[in-house]
Amino acid sequence: MTGRIRVPGDKSISHRSIMLGALAVGETRVSGLLEGEDVLATAAAMRAMGATIERQADGDWVVAGVGVGGLMQPAGALDMGNSGTSTRLLLGLVASHALTVCFTGDASLSKRPMGRVITPLSQVGAQFTTYPGGRLPLIITGTATPVPIRYRLPVASAQVKSAVLLAGLNTPGVTTVIEPVPTRDHSERMLRGFGAALSVDMDDNGARVISLSGQPELRPQTIVVPGDPSSAAFFVVAALIVPGSDLVLENVGLNPTRAALFDVLRQMGGQIDAINPREVGGEPVADLHVRASELHGITVDPAVVPAMVDEFPVLFVAAALAHGRTVTSGLDELRVKESDRISAMHAALTMAGATVTETADGLIIDGSGGKALAGSGEAAITTHLDHRIAMAMAVAGLASERGVTVDDTRPIATSFPLFERLLADLGAA
Structure with missing residues (x-):
């Protein structure tokens, strides 16, 4: 990447x-x-x-x-x-x-x-x-x-x-x-x-x-609308977990009430640098320089949940490739999103070969230590018509041996119509 x-x-x-x-x-x-x-x-x-x-x-x-x-x-x-x-x-x-x-x-x-x-x-x-x-x-x-x-x-x-x-x-x-x-x-x-x-x-x-x-x-x-940090999140995690990656995402909105994911990924060891910081239309913006990194599991502070509530599906993917255990809690809101994102990601990551435990209000993930996930192969993961589940599992497929199949990519058009094309432009199969 x-x-x-x-x-x-x-x-x-x-x-x-x-x-x-x-x-x-x-x-x-x-x-x-x-x-x-x-x-x-x-x-x-x-x-x-x-x-x-x-x-x-x-x-x-x-x-x-x-x-x-x-x-x-x-x-x-x-x-x-x-x-x-x-x-x-x-x-x-x-x-x-x-x-x-x-x-x-x-x-x-x-x-x-x-x-x-x-x-x-x-x-x-x-x-x-x-x-x-x-x-x-x-x-x-x-x-x-x-x-x-x-x-x-x-x-x-x-x-x-x-x-x-x-x-x-x-x-x-x-x-x-x-x-x-x-x-x-x-x-x-x-x-x-x-x-x-x-x-x-x-x-x-x-x-x-x-x-x-x-x-x-x-x-x-x-x-002037800045780039969506929730959309950028998928490519940030992809660059962190795909060996050799060195990627710049331009014009990403970094409103502090939205950008907690990047701080959490940095706590896990992710190399994410904000370059050329500026303000556009009252919103803080920067370019993000992301390099492949050795991630380590952490206990995510529940206080950050409101500032990254939509980014947890792809954080779970990063955690599945990290060294050690990642613990999340306080995610009750995820159960009433486009799908029950806690249960959906538990099932999806398990099917892709990750070690995941579901709790009442979060997931506990024991990472692979940087080793590629097995992947789901041709067995399709159920996304429950949820665009973020589909995109998160596509990112997981980038760091898998057999690839990941998702059952329906059409919902991705609700928030990120160019997602698959951008992935392909960066060399994804």
């Missing part, structure tokens, strides 16, 4: 740039937007509610917004595909508008519970009709008289935080979210960038207190 590559734009920032651009008055221009199925689902939904969103010939996207409070009743149901982020954030937006909207999704998304956003958004005044278990299909009836709320997050979730803040945009008064454990802060950064009055303070217990003044006039922006 040698050379220089550039991963697609950050998915979290891409979603939010489309949504907030659609609520600004005027034209927002976005370059580097991730053109995966999840972000395109967000764009289609905002179009259905009145915004004009077009891709330009140069690859930039232009969003002509309707203003805060200007969303219109869509003509039909909004199909979210596989995107939990689109669904939860858009529920927040709709909650404080007098609209009735039906949300649908694919088989995987329809298994994911929405109760954690339904609870605070009901306090705002929205009403919900859901499939049993608080799942999609779901109908939300927003309120014409939204109430500002003060909501303490019961679990660390950037999506719930963002849904409440987005509901607060069209709500008179001050909406407050109390966050005991910090999560990714793209929403706060971008809301400020668009001109919203948002403050972040600390309470006596060390929790973040985020306050948003409602009904601002958002100003259109020019946004």
Whole structure:
């Protein structure tokens, strides 16, 4: 794995740039937007509610917004595909508008519970009709008289935080979210960038207190989306575990609420250098120089989970090739992602020849000591329609004797359409 590559734009920032651009008055221009199925689902939904969103010939996207409070009743149901982020954030937006909207999704998304956003958004005044278990299909009836709320997050979730803040945009008064454990802060950064009055303070217990003044006039922006650290993670781990690798990943977002994986890999002995650090659109960015390394197992601090929750599948792969034991815990959130990622990765890595023990809230992995895994050969690993399981196991296949077969690579297009092509460009078979 040698050379220089550039991963697609950050998915979290891409979603939010489309949504907030659609609520600004005027034209927002976005370059580097991730053109995966999840972000395109967000764009289609905002179009259905009145915004004009077009891709330009140069690859930039232009969003002509309707203003805060200007969303219109869509003509039909909004199909979210596989995107939990689109669904939860858009529920927040709709909650404080007098609209009735039906949300649908694919088989995987329809298994994911929405109760954690339904609870605070009901306090705002929205009403919900859901499939049993608080799942999609779901109908939300927003309120014409939204109430500002003060909501303490019961679990660390950037999506719930963002849904409440987005509901607060069209709500008179001050909406407050109390966050005991910090999560990714793209929403706060971008809301400020668009001109919203948002403050972040600390309470006596060390929790973040985020306050948003409602009904601002958002100003259109020019946004450059940095490379997605969650996408970069797969190639960083690939370069660490494939002997002789020397790889540079350009323009990777290193927001501290997202980049904990790279710190954990460094603790394991990974050679990962951030070069040419800079700031783009309020987000820290650098190029990552990664070289093949002898990794050692560690006990991962549960406190870092919110800052790398999506990267654990590929961390498990790195741990499977390390010297010694890696212990992870506090990963309850992984059981309600696109799949139960704890059970799915336990089964997948075991099938590929790794030594893995599943616990209630994590995995214990005894590494191979740098020796290639056996691989699954032609026996297909079940990915449960989860893009991150598919990509993580593809990376595992790079460091295996017989290769790894995954049952379905189509879900990869939700977040990283160029994944297989980039792997091939770097010499993977």
